[in-house]
Amino acid sequence: MAYVYVYAPFSGTIWGKSTYCNGSAHTVVRNLEGGSPMDIGNVSENTSIRFMASSLVKSIRTRRAPVCATQTGDWNQGVIVDMFAQYNQQCYIGSVAYGHVKNWVANGNHNTRTLTLGKLPADCNCGCSDGIHVHTQAKHGTITGLAQCAGSRVYSGSTWIYRYQWNSGWC
Numbered sequence: 001m002a003y004v005y006v007y008a009p010f011s012g013t014i015w016g017k018s019t020y021c022n023g024s025a026h027t028v029v030r031n032l033e034g035g036s037p038m039d040i041g042n043v044s045e046n047t048s049i050r051f052m053a054s055s056l057v058k059s060i061r062t063r064r065a066p067v068c069a070t071q072t073g074d075w076n077q078g079v080i081v082d083m084f085a086q087y088n089q090q091c092y093i094g095s096v097a098y099g100h101v102k103n104w105v106a107n108g109n110h111n112t113r114t115l116t117l118g119k120l121p122a123d124c125n126c127g128c129s130d131g132i133h134v135h136t137q138a139k140h141g142t143i144t145g146l147a148q149c150a151g152s153r154v155y156s157g158s159t160w161i162y163r164y165q166w167n168s169g170w171c
């Protein structure tokens with residue numbers, strides 16, 4: 001058994017995981033697939049959102065998805081990244097999704113494990129927002145061990161936020 005890790009898409013602070021800091025349940029966005037929702041904030045508008053995964057990921061597929069039904073524009077834009085253990089989108093591992101994205105990447109296939117997906121939009125001051133942040137979800141992955149909604153600091157490309165089990169025999 002091996003693990004695949006997805007790292008923080010920028011340096012910021014965990015605002016909520018399966019619950020928000022006030023203890024209420026964190027919304028799972030159906031259109032983004034999977035679960036294990038997380039918000040990462042304390043970050044500036046126009047910060048790049050970077051998909052970054054560990055070296056077992058050899059290729060990815062990017063797909064756009066809506067996020068927040070009460071909004072149009074950037075706050076309703078999400079990008080799902082499907083991860084594969086072989087080049088050219090062979091051997092599916094799992095997916096990670098990022099919500100509230102402007103200048104989002106086109107749908108496409110890439111033989112890489114790092115890719116800029118877009119940028120953070122300005123705060124919408126709407127029901128989808130407690131301020132500028134990215135919403136993430138994982139399909140087949142789980143949130144790693146940072147304390148639940150502890151205001152944990154995460155660092156771009158070095159703190160992992162989701163972990164996926166992988167066995168090469170599954171391919």
Ligand SMILES: [Zn+2]
Pocket residue numbers: 026027037038039134135136
């Ligand atoms: Zn969220």
